[in-house]
Amino acid sequence: MIERRLQPSPWVEYRRRIVNALGHGVVALATVVVLFPLIAVIWYTLREGIPGLTWDFFTQLPKPVGEVGGGMANAIVGSGIVVGLASLVAIPLGILAGIFISEYASARLAAAIRFVTEVMLGLPSILLGIFAYAVVVKPIGHFSAYAGAAALAIVMLPIVIKTTEEILRLVPRHIREAGLALGIPQWVVVLRIILRAASRGIVTGILLAVARAAGETAPLLFTALNNRFWHTTLDQPIATLPVQIFTYAVAPYEDWHRQAWAGALVLIGLVLVLSIVLRLVVSRTHFEHEQ
Amino acid sequence: MAAEVSSVRTVPQGRRFAYPWRGAVGNTVFFGLCLIAGIVVLLTLLAVIAQLVVESRPSIEAFGIGFLTRSVWDPVAEEFGALPFIYGTLVSSLLALLLAVPLSIGAAVFLVEIARGWVRSVLSFLIEALAAVPSVVYGVWGIFVLVPWLLEHVSMPLAETWGEAIPLVAPPATGPSMLSAAVILAIMVTPIITSVARDVLLAIPRAQREAALALGSTRWEAIRTVIGTARWGIFGAIILGLGRALGETMAVTMVIGNDPSIHTSLLQPAYTLASVIANEFTEATTPLYVSALIEIGLVLLLTTLVVNIVARLLVWSIARRYSQQ
Amino acid sequence: MEPSQQQEQQTHTLGDDSSEPLPQSDDHGRERFRIVTENVTVLFDGKAAIRNVSIAIRTNKVTAIIGPSGCGKSTFLRALNRLHDIQPNARVEGRILLDGEDITTLDATLVRRRIGMVFQKPNPFPAMSIFDNVVAGLRFNGIRKRSLLEEIAEEALRRAALWDEVKDRLRAPATSLSGGQQQRLCIARALAIEPEVLLMDEPTSALDPIATAKIEELIYELKRTYTIVIVTHNMQQAARVSDWTAFMYLGELIEFDKTRKIFTNPSKRQTEEYITGRFG
Numbered sequence: 001m002i003e004r005r006l007q008p009s010p011w012v013e014y015r016r017r018i019v020n021a022l023g024h025g026v027v028a029l030a031t032v033v034v035l036f037p038l039i040a041v042i043w044y045t046l047r048e049g050i051p052g053l054t055w056d057f058f059t060q061l062p063k064p065v066g067e068v069g070g071g072m073a074n075a076i077v078g079s080g081i082v083v084g085l086a087s088l089v090a091i092p093l094g095i096l097a098g099i100f101i102s103e104y105a106s107a108r109l110a111a112a113i114r115f116v117t118e119v120m121l122g123l124p125s126i127l128l129g130i131f132a133y134a135v136v137v138k139p140i141g142h143f144s145a146y147a148g149a150a151a152l153a154i155v156m157l158p159i160v161i162k163t164t165e166e167i168l169r170l171v172p173r174h175i176r177e178a179g180l181a182l183g184i185p186q187w188v189v190v191l192r193i194i195l196r197a198a199s200r201g202i203v204t205g206i207l208l209a210v211a212r213a214a215g216e217t218a219p220l221l222f223t224a225l226n227n228r229f230w231h232t233t234l235d236q237p238i239a240t241l242p243v244q245i246f247t248y249a250v251a252p253y254e255d256w257h258r259q260a261w262a263g264a265l266v267l268i269g270l271v272l273v274l275s276i277v278l279r280l281v282v283s284r285t286h287f288e289h290e291q
Numbered sequence: 292m293a294a295e296v297s298s299v300r301t302v303p304q305g306r307r308f309a310y311p312w313r314g315a316v317g318n319t320v321f322f323g324l325c326l327i328a329g330i331v332v333l334l335t336l337l338a339v340i341a342q343l344v345v346e347s348r349p350s351i352e353a354f355g356i357g358f359l360t361r362s363v364w365d366p367v368a369e370e371f372g373a374l375p376f377i378y379g380t381l382v383s384s385l386l387a388l389l390l391a392v393p394l395s396i397g398a399a400v401f402l403v404e405i406a407r408g409w410v411r412s413v414l415s416f417l418i419e420a421l422a423a424v425p426s427v428v429y430g431v432w433g434i435f436v437l438v439p440w441l442l443e444h445v446s447m448p449l450a451e452t453w454g455e456a457i458p459l460v461a462p463p464a465t466g467p468s469m470l471s472a473a474v475i476l477a478i479m480v481t482p483i484i485t486s487v488a489r490d491v492l493l494a495i496p497r498a499q500r501e502a503a504l505a506l507g508s509t510r511w512e513a514i515r516t517v518i519g520t521a522r523w524g525i526f527g528a529i530i531l532g533l534g535r536a537l538g539e540t541m542a543v544t545m546v547i548g549n550d551p552s553i554h555t556s557l558l559q560p561a562y563t564l565a566s567v568i569a570n571e572f573t574e575a576t577t578p579l580y581v582s583a584l585i586e587i588g589l590v591l592l593l594t595t596l597v598v599n600i601v602a603r604l605l606v607w608s609i610a611r612r613y614s615q616q
Numbered sequence: 617m618e619p620s621q622q623q624e625q626q627t628h629t630l631g632d633d634s635s636e637p638l639p640q641s642d643d644h645g646r647e648r649f650r651i652v653t654e655n656v657t658v659l660f661d662g663k664a665a666i667r668n669v670s671i672a673i674r675t676n677k678v679t680a681i682i683g684p685s686g687c688g689k690s691t692f693l694r695a696l697n698r699l700h701d702i703q704p705n706a707r708v709e710g711r712i713l714l715d716g717e718d719i720t721t722l723d724a725t726l727v728r729r730r731i732g733m734v735f736q737k738p739n740p741f742p743a744m745s746i747f748d749n750v751v752a753g754l755r756f757n758g759i760r761k762r763s764l765l766e767e768i769a770e771e772a773l774r775r776a777a778l779w780d781e782v783k784d785r786l787r788a789p790a791t792s793l794s795g796g797q798q799q800r801l802c803i804a805r806a807l808a809i810e811p812e813v814l815l816m817d818e819p820t821s822a823l824d825p826i827a828t829a830k831i832e833e834l835i836y837e838l839k840r841t842y843t844i845v846i847v848t849h850n851m852q853q854a855a856r857v858s859d860w861t862a863f864m865y866l867g868e869l870i871e872f873d874k875t876r877k878i879f880t881n882p883s884k885r886q887t888e889e890y891i892t893g894r895f896g
Contacts (some may be wrong), residue, residue, distance in 0.1 A: 016509050016512070017509065019509070019511055020509040020510060020511040020512070022511075023511035023514065024405060024510075024511065026397060027397040027398070027400045027401040027404075027405065028401055028405070029397070030393065030394045030395075030396075030397025030398050030401065031397065031398040031401040031402070031406075031414060033394050034394050034395065034397075034398040034418065034421075034481050034482070034485060035398075035414070035417055035418070035421070037421070037478040037481075038417060038420065038421040038424070040432070040436070041424060041428065041429065041432045044432055044435075044436050045428065045431075045432065048435070093328050093331060093332075094328075096324055096325045096327075096328035096329075097325070097328035097329050097331070097332045099325050099328075100325035100326060100328055100329035101329065103325070104322060104325055104326070105329060106704065109329070112333065113329050113332055113333060115603070116332060116333055116336050117332065118599070118603050119336060119596065119599050119600065119603070120332075120335070120336055122531070122534045122535070122538075122595060122598075122599035122602075122603075123339070123538070123592070123595060123596075123599075124537070124538025124539070124540060124565055124591055124592075124595055125538075125540070126538070126540045126565050126568055126569060126588070126591075127339065127343065127538075127588050127591065127592050128339065129572075130342075130343060130346070130568070130572075130585055130588045131338070131339045131342050131343070133572075134342045134343075134345075134346050134585075135338075135342060154335060154339070157332065157335070158332075161332065171742075172739070174735055174736075174737060174739045175739055175741060175742065176702075177699055177733075177735065177739075178733075178735060178739045178740075178741070178802070178805075179741070179752070179756075180699060180702065180725075180728060181697060181699065181728055181732065181733035181735075181806070181815075182728065182729070182732070182752060182753030182756075182805065182806065182809055183725045183726065183727075183728040183729030183730075183753060183757065183809060184725065184752070184753060184756045184757060185315075185317050185318055185725050186318050186321075186702065187317045187318050187320075187321035187322070188317065188756045188757075189756075190321070191321070192756050193741050193744075193752070193756075196741075196742075196743050196744070197741065197742040197743050199743065211423060212423075214425075215423075215424075215425025215426070215427065215428070216425070216426075217425070217426060217427045217540075217541045218426070218540040218541055218565070218569055221569055221572065221573065222572040222573050225573065242425060242427045242541075245427050245428075245431060246427050246430065246541060246545070249427075249430065249431045249434055249435075249545060250434070250545060257435065260431050261431060261435075264427070264428045264431045264432070267425050267427070267428055268424055268425070268428050271420070271423045271424055271425065272420055272423075274423075275416070275419065275420045275423055276416075279416055315723065
């Protein structure tokens, strides 16, 4: 028979079990506390925002200061315009850069671009506003939709690059080789076979970038500025939903607060719907991996 | 059958393919486009940095290094110093981390080590959604819900009971304050720290948990050894959260009170680097005022650059160490 | 063609039908040797993976390359259709002649159209239907005419003995097929561009015995039209399907001869040890 020299005292065992249970409880509680604000934000935005979601909200221009009524129609359209312009630049550029990292760049250059992408993701977006102000607003002499789009494009770019590159890396190498072995030129293999295999993931990245850009306020404050009227040209100040929400929320008028809540509800709805769509898309993206 | 079919088809190779030139030319053109895109990305970051340096030169020349240590902010007299904003940014961010870090790590541990199946995926989804909510929405919620609530249930009681004894909670308590900013920042950085910490924990090989359990550890003790292994990666996640908190603009601007003076009491208003740019940039009328604001942007840029680079290196080093095994 | 003639003479002294004449083309005016390699060496990061492989591959015959894993047989096969080109750290030395032309002087995509390849694991293009997979090589090279594509697809699928199984569901995703069917789809895809040579890199190693038997039958059918080079670690398979067999070991070609000779009376000691199972 084996003599057990390490006989733990019952008290130590008892304590270990209590600590074990306590630890589990603490981390579970932490999770609940972390999620509580999300629920609170959604709850209040729904409660305060739904009454403001009137027909006028989506179809009317803002009323002059102090007058009740009006809506954010121009800001909603404006957001669409600015984000659309930014997408026109950021999406092709981002996808090409993602392809460059995963298909062409040497290991060192790829690491460098990847690193720069990560750093850009961490830059405060208001700094991109300053940049766009310096390179677009100052030379032209006034605020414009272009300037806002320039700032948002830099917000979107690293997101598109990162997701494109990560998803392209998941496409197994033997798929590339199969294409090349058919005598298909490399660029056609990349564009028509690899990109197609990765299309779900890349769409994810694009949606992610669009959602992020649509909610950005800081880079638009002094690039796109704001505008009470419908936009006729792109080289003039333009209203956007987030800036309008900000303006209304910090102003001292009840009716504007109501509209700010409604705007917040529209934004949060957009983000949550996109998040759910993304979840569904991503969970269906998988490749058979090389052995 | 095969032989018969093949005897029919003896088409000269190459002719059937419509664009024999597409290969070489297309490869070169496409490679060129991709290369340009890659270089544009590198240049964009450099351009942002360079532009901020160039635009802040008037201010740098006017105030020198004293810009960072002076606490005067007087647009009328054109006297500018960034200290109140640096102070406000650092204190609000660190306070936010104080609140967010224990919660985030707890939630990450719960997600990786305890939650299973659909619970895990639903919770992960919610936390990612939390990270995706636009800053201005947190701001609206903060201004109308969080700030009044904090004032009534936290700030006022604190100031009344402890205000005399502890300068940090000295009255008068105001709604928009350093504390409000710290709380909203904590809410905003929690999902980021949680999801990065979760990824770091997931990168730790399963064998390590099993080894600890096999030695007779309780599950909690096994979790603690895993956290020990992942500590540098988790530290990276925290630093990443710090970077985010330092640069967060809209929500903070809406709840911090925007007062360019340094108060010891956390229950009173403050100002951050990002907020002062957001609030005053369009009002800045003189070139020196604009330049001073851009120099504040430069300070913010350099701080977040350093913080982000450190964080990335930490997170990557963990991921690399374990992916090679 | 001097070096290849040397090779020819060498193999003749080894083969048992040295009465065969030496002309470079057969009765139909076709090259007797579709591919001739001269001292092919492939280096990765400066380290040689295969050294000085010289081999003459006969037209419309099946040539098997056998050897223990890591001996460089796949590396050699991939050199034949210039797949090493896309790897920046790989370098190929020596000459590879396709119908007498050095393939490095030709456009790589044109070489690959003449030399098809089937890989170890079935690798149909994801997110594409069966039909789209078969015609991918044509469509992405600029052939758009629907009727022509359909005609070629049917023909290729028939040759790959897959037509009857998929003719009613050409629009279904390629990934819905079984492993064996996927591999035959990949063969059809390679055949659709009408190559002269078909390279097969352990085409049955990921398949079950029944699917393997089908592929082997297919190889037997296909050699009437194509020159086939098959890499396999399965000696029985080499003995069953091939006419000629090359044995490689540690990056070098040890012996190349008629399959019957290799498996009954090899002239090198290493070959004999390998086929009798004493190593590898």
